[in-house]
Amino acid sequence: MIAAGKFVPMVYKRSLVTPMAILGGLFYSESNRLADQMAAGKLHYKDANSELNKSMKIQFSRPEPQYPGHVPLYTLERILMFLGSSVGSYFHPERNEFIVGLGESTALPVVLRHIQKTMLSDPIGRQILKEKPRITSTSLDLDYLRALPPNTIGHTYIKWLDREGVSPDTRVAVKFINDPELAYIYQRYRECHDFYHAVTGLPIIIEGEIAVKVFEFMNIGIPMSGLGALFAPLRLKPSQKERLFNIYYPWAIRTGVNSRPLMNVYWEHMLEKDMDEFRTEMNIEQPPDLRILRKEYFEKLKRKKLIM
């Protein structure tokens, strides 16, 4: 070590090393090891089964899956999945596999247990966990939804699906969450995501997606939504950022905190309910329509260009 040009000898470190070595030598000496073995009766004992046991030992095995489709992961794999999918979803947020990987690798049991608690404290939430309904294009009669009166939740939902060109079947099954019930909770969150879009009327273009994510994070607490809300805007254009920070973030935070838990909504039973009534019941405000805002912005831009 050189301090202010003066050479300080490193000998003082030895003063620690030597007693440690002596102490260690006392405790972990060969005679102690032998004495321990003798006390345990293993000194002159050879386990007759040791050879057999060796061959029985399986070197590397995954735990048994807890539910159909379950892939139990090791912690290291989970960390790698998180790193890979987070980088991937930053650069390619439109690619589903990254979002799926990011979502499942960050859905820590602590967070899911919290959601489980919210659901178990509510009669409807309990009913959902008991019946475990799935939302697919077969479980929902899409033609029936189209026939519903225009202001019902079902109709708004199908209108939104048609407008955005998505189907309920685009939701992938959960694979990497260990506990079956927690896996179902995450699955439910994923399948209900489209309903959150429909209720808020926000489109699947990136700004709408970010706004819904913030709303979800404040209401449900899924960490991936929070990460999305933190990092996704970094890639946006200034005009998009301005719209988000001035209009959609305040809306999402306010509404997410004030509204009732979205996980406790049995959407399948709510399809015929009036949307406005539902929004007042849940205490959800509707944000300004993003597509219209964008249209206005682009027209303004066009006009500016024309004038110039």
Next chain:
Amino acid sequence: MFRTPFPTTVKLGLLRLKNTTPQLQDVVIVGGGPAGLSVLAALKNSSKTAHLSCKLVEGGDLNKIRNFDETAYSNRIISLTNKSMRFMQKIGSWKHLNLDRMQFYDKVAAYDSSSHEALIEFTNDAINYDPMGAMCEVVNIQKSLIARIDELDQSDCLVDNVKVEAIEESTSEIDWPIVKLSNGDAYQTRLLIGADGYNSPVRRYAGIESRGWAYDSFGTVGVLKLASDQYNLVSLQRFLSSGPLAILPLPEDDATFVWSAKTEVASILKSITNDKIFVALINAALRLEETDLKYALNKLQVNPDDTSVIEDLQWRIELFEPNEQLDIPVVIGVQPGSRASFPLKMSHADSYVGPRVALIGDAAHTIHPLAGQGLNMGQADVASLVAAIETGIDRGLDIGSTLVLEPYFAQCFPYNHALLGVCDKLHKIFSNDVYPIILVRSFGMRFMNSLTPIKDFMIKTLSV
């Protein structure tokens, strides 16, 4: 008899003629609970104190206890430590206990509803075999003590079906307190022993302040039927955020429970009339998380006869994954009419002794039932008080003087105070769901569970 410094027996014959004049006694014990009866039995059992003229005044009917022969268990069941059992053997009441109605256990396990891994187990050394304790009905203990008193031919000492009307200071030249009874009799006593429970009239007479606090909790007790008779060696306790729930073994497939719970939870428990709902709730409280339990209790608060709770809890119990380290019993029934509840409080008298007064048992201290120490503390009081009186007699002192009684106070108070404090703090640490406290306590539980010397020390202080 030359040792007797008391001329009471001579005087008694003269004074009995007048009903208005109080009879003189050496010792009057107020209260025929386990503590009061133990004092009488211990005094009569000891060769040094057997000559003292004693009376035990009890408001209830002791013959009912003497002839108790119901097959069903009574719901007042307590845990006896080895120390208490040894004391019972010493005073000779042990052989009168009905051992068929008692259950010895050799393991105590406690776990926490708020954290999965937190578990602490106390097991006694298998080589120096001694049970951890025994569960025993209070009536069984009382019966054995009365049988011992009868055996010693001292049944005359028991004055039952009589209430204490007043305790007065004497105005005559003898300064002994006068106990006036509802049947018109009065005793003037050299030493008045208060074994008369929490609202002790003796304590009030002596002007001794009792300090403490109510827990805003009630203990609910009852007798349960378990699905298996293989379970009766473990005493189990789960700490819920509203208070601890203990399942304590009785012979074969019976068990008793003590559910200490906040007043609002206890009142819900009390309002449940359907035993099936109650059984489902107990099973849930032994296994499920707080959320499920709270949901069920909220539902039952609205409607105490809501049978949908059973099915709902059953669904959660089926999903429950048992901890391999801990075998939790399945409750299948509750003995009809055995459920009862009582308020929980901590109190400790400033002093156990005064001039011609000694307090024992609940009159001196009440404790939270979570460690099962209440009756055992009373037994320790009795042992110490009788030892103090013996010493006093050896030295030729007046047994009512504080000089004789103070060693009893000095010996018992610090130990009892420490135990009261520990149980009070345990109750406060475990009866909440503040997250940092949960973290610390579950760490503490696991840490303690792995430290054998500390566990051995705890076993030594609490059970041996």
